[in-house]
Amino acid sequence: MGPASYFRLFHAGWVLAREGAFSVLPAESLPPMMKLGIRLVRLVERPSVRKTGRVDRLNAALNKLGPSYVKFGQTLATRPDIVGPQAAADLSGLQDRMPPFDPALVPGILSLALGSKAAQLTEISPPVAAASIAQVHKASLSVPGIPPKTVAVKMLRPGVSERFHADTNALYAGARLAEIFAPSSRRLKPNEVVKTLDHSMRIELDLRLEAAAISEMAENIKDDTGFVIPEVQWDQVAQNVLTTTWVDGIPIRDHAALDAAGVDRKALASKILQGFLRHAIRDGFFHADMHPGNLFADRLTGDVIAVDFGIMGRLSIRERRFLADILYGFITRNYRLVAQRHFDIGYVPKHQSVDDFTLAIRSIGEPLHGRTAADISMAKVLGQLFTITELFQMQTRPELVLLQKSMVLVEGVARNLDPDLDIWTVAEPVVAEWLRREEGPVGRLEDLAGHVTRMSEALGRVPTLIAEAELALAEHRLMMSRPPNRPLQAAILAVLGAAFVVLVLGAWRLLAMSY
Incomplete structure (x- = not known):
């Protein structure tokens, strides 16, 4: 991590500030120091951004900066309730509408990766989706003795690994600077958070591991309904190539198409949220990149179709119990339970008062109880959370970073489909079922x-x-x-x-x- 990493970091900060990245943040809801910082960096914004509020150039800037920054933009795109509907719409193109790489490279990539098996892939289409890490083509798989089938062929972008490692080194540099010049940030463990994200992204750069993740999730959900994933074609898998069965559905962000096909958007939102919670709490293995570009709806059944399993999250049994208890505590308004579990897992230092933290949790939970998504200002909730984490010197748990990021994504996706969503009502059946099982005879016998x-x-x-x-x-x-x-x-x-x-x-x- 040499001078080049620090230069790349400062260059990224300049570009983000210039193109209006900080203008979409809810500054009015943030603590005073963060609010002041945003005001200062906004001094270098383009006049067009300050005049119109549009960040339409930000997509191109994030893409040029690298895949890690694109991931950041993808997350913001799912939260119009925080960054505003216009900014979210401007950023949505980062999810699967990035510029593709040169199509002339495709035959060589397949041949080098798959050898003679590459010849079994024919009728390869232009890219049907292109994101920061990879792009997807539709093709026909012809294996002797088996009827041809339509498949999806995912290929890593040439040079993406080098770009990712440059991004990561810059993030490590940023974490180090934060720990040196902002000692209060050490409780957030920025270096360990970057290390966690670094590990997940390294896994994403090996499509053989994504194939294994699809296989494991398929075993976990084989008896479930409402959530569908593709099937791996193992003979056409390599480090930089992944082939799966083709799944056909309506992109969940295309509300007009969903309505025209008669898909119940409220039911679809519930299936997305409940599916995620079931995988996280019951299985301890969940899709950690559920942005709208990776989610579709079956036009006949209304089921959720998920793709792109490059980033997966895992939870130990202790962490699954923590998540279930937190959700159950909010559902039943048992704020003491919520507070105690934060102490048990190490989010809040033991020298803090459980009673005072319970009061703080109640101040968040009560305004949310019985309210629909449309009635809740997540920007204000976010600002309140910042204040509470600082007040109680809360510590970051790096192993839960992917879970927290995924819950932000999933909740944002679900509320976009159903503005009247009551997340507690939707979550209750999944959480209660798991807790009953864990506390019942079966759970005790397994323990x-x-x-x-x-x-x-x-x-x-x-x-x-x-x-x-x-x-x-x-x-x-x-x-x-x-x-x-x-x-x-x-x-x-x-x-x-x-x-x-x-x-x-x-x-x-x-x-x-x-x-």
Whole structure:
């Protein structure tokens, strides 16, 4: 991370400020220092932006800056309630309408990646979707002995890996500067957040891992209804090429087409939100890039069709319980439960008051309860959250960053489809079902089975520890049978004694952990 990274960071800041990126943020709802910072950087905005409020040039600027900045723009595009409807519309082109790469490169990319299997892909169309990382073509897959089928062929953009790594180094540079010049930001762990995003993006750059993610999710949802994903064609998969069955649907952002096809947008919004929560809470494995460019609706069934599984999120059982309890607490207005879980998982330092934090959570939850999405100003909620995180010195949990980002995306997508959406009413069946199962006999038996497995694994290590201790004792007896060398003998005895104590304590700890 050399001087070039800092230069790239400052260049990106200049371009974003020049093209009006900071004008779309809800400055009036932010803390004073952030509000002042936005005012200062807006001094370099183009006159056309300040005059019209349009950020139509921002799409091109974000694309030139790199894929990480495009991801930022994609998220803003799903939140017209925060950045305004015009800015969201201007940014929506980042989701799947980016300029494609040279079509003359496609045959060479496929041949190099797939070898002889590339010949089985025919009738390759021009790009049907192009985003920051990759683009998608429609094609026909002809395998001997099997009827031809229509498939989607996804290819990484040439050079995208280098652009991504340059972006990441600049973000690391920004995180380092924040920690040095804004010590209060350290509680937000900017370096660890960048590291988490870096890891997820590295995975996105290997389409073999995306194929594996589709396969795993297919197993998880095989008994579900309302949520459809494509099927991987494994013989046509490589690091930079992914082939799946073609899924045909109406883009969920095309409200006119949805209405013309008779798709119930309210039901579709519920399916998107409930599907996401079911995958996150029940399976601990969820689609972490559910912007409108990746979501379609089946024109016959109204089911959700999801594509692009490059960024996936995982939650441990502890984190899934945290999410379920938080949602259930807001649904039932049990703000004490919500507050306590924030302390349990480490969001709020233990020296803070649970009672005071409960009061702060109530100040957020009560105005939202029983209100539809159209009645809620998410910009004001965002500003209130900033104030509370600073007041209670809340810590960032990097492993939950993808979950938080995904919930912002999904909630924004759902409320765009249904402005009257009541997220608590929609979420309640999924959350309550999982909590009933976890607290019921099945959940208890699974917990018991997990404890037994861990205990048996710990016990399985005990014979090895005992054998090592016996070997140490045998070596000690051998040394004792030799003519004494007092200083050396004392040193050896001390080392052997310490080793024996460590082994015994290790065995004890393994047994204790199993409980």
